[in-house]
Amino acid sequence: MxxxxxxxxxxxxxxxxxxxxxxxxxxxxxxxxxxxxxxxxxxxxxxxxxxxxxxxxxxxxxxxxxxxxxxxxxxxxVRRPQSVPGAPLRFLLDVHLGTLARRLRLLGVDTAYESTDIGDPALATRSAAERRVLLSRDRGLLRRRELWAGAFVYSTRPEEQLQDVLSRFAPELRPWTRCTACNGLLRQATKDEVADQLAGGTQRSYDVFARCADCGRAYWRGAHHDHLEAIVARALNASGTNPAP
The missing domain is CATH 3.10.20.30 (Beta-grasp domain)
Incomplete structure (x- = not known):
């Protein structure tokens, strides 16, 4: 120059x-x-x-x-909280942010995630087609012109990543309403409806279940529920809001 x-x-x-x-x-x-x-x-x-x-x-x-x-x-x-005009707030995460994707889904935030590397052009194109905010630690990806909206994820630690995203975008939280595996919505299910996914001990010990309307995965308050409850509680406390009904 x-x-x-x-x-x-x-x-x-x-x-x-x-x-x-x-x-x-x-x-x-x-x-x-x-x-x-x-x-x-x-x-x-x-x-x-x-x-x-x-x-x-x-x-x-x-x-x-x-x-x-x-x-x-x-x-x-960027001034926080950052508004994203023109569409409901939804996210798309790249292949390196799987734990963050699962935690956002745990909180009921609409979060698409690519578990395989589909390439920067395809990610940016999906962001534009679905009007999703692309979250990534790849600076080059965030500079792509076809990107609809994006944000850099500053930390490598999932807990800090989650705090950063919630602070920056202040999404509405609806814990326990989305499938952490596929992002589908959960609905209540009877034990009979999910019996094929339950081991004998689970069938005897639990009576309250949910099932993903998209992939069919069953959910119940199992051994890791206390850990998940703690993640949800910290997120709700940090946001200063109650979960949406």
Whole structure:
């Protein structure tokens, strides 16, 4: 690039994407004179999914703004909770976020998940076709133009990932209403209806069951229920809301 030079400063929350030297102090960036400010920001490592506002000399501009020589740019993070206009809030997770997908489903959040690597183009296309927010730790995937909406998952720890997503999007929580295996809706079921999935001890010990309307998987309050209850309780407490009826 040999066009006008601008000065770009990133908010500390975006530090995971940029060198520390660019945080809190504006650094010089040479542009090509025709590319957008959004392109310049992404070229410095920050997906636009993580940008809440772009301030040029103190005024907010669109990502389509063409930088002029000497402009001072401040890049701010997404404001939380983030609204996603135009569609019910739904998610799509890539192959690396299986535990997060199951926990979101446990909380009743509509969460599609690809258990095999179908490739970045297919994921971005599905996000657009189904109007789902794509969650990923792949920065390149989040920069794909066909993506409808996306968000970077900042942690590698499932508990922190869940807290981050709930804090960022504040989805409505309906615990125990979705199948953690396929995302289908659960309905009450009799013991006879799910008998073919129950071992002898389970048949004798439990009387309350649910079944997925899509894949048929049976659910009951088994040995791991206390662990799942704790996950749900922490999520509800962090959200400050009661589960939806």
């Amino acid at each position: 040999n066009g006008p030079e601008i000065h770009v400063e990133f908010a500390p929350e975006l530090g995971v994407f940029v060198p520390q030297g660019r945080l809190g102090a504006a650094g010089g960036v040479v542009t090509d004179g025709s590319s957008t400010l959004g392109h310049a920001v992404e070229s410095l490592g920050v997906p636009l999914t993580e940008v809440g506002a772009l301030l040029v000399d103190g005024r907010e501009v669109a990502v389509s703004h063409i930088p002029a020589a000497g402009e001072s740019v401040r890049v701010l993070p």
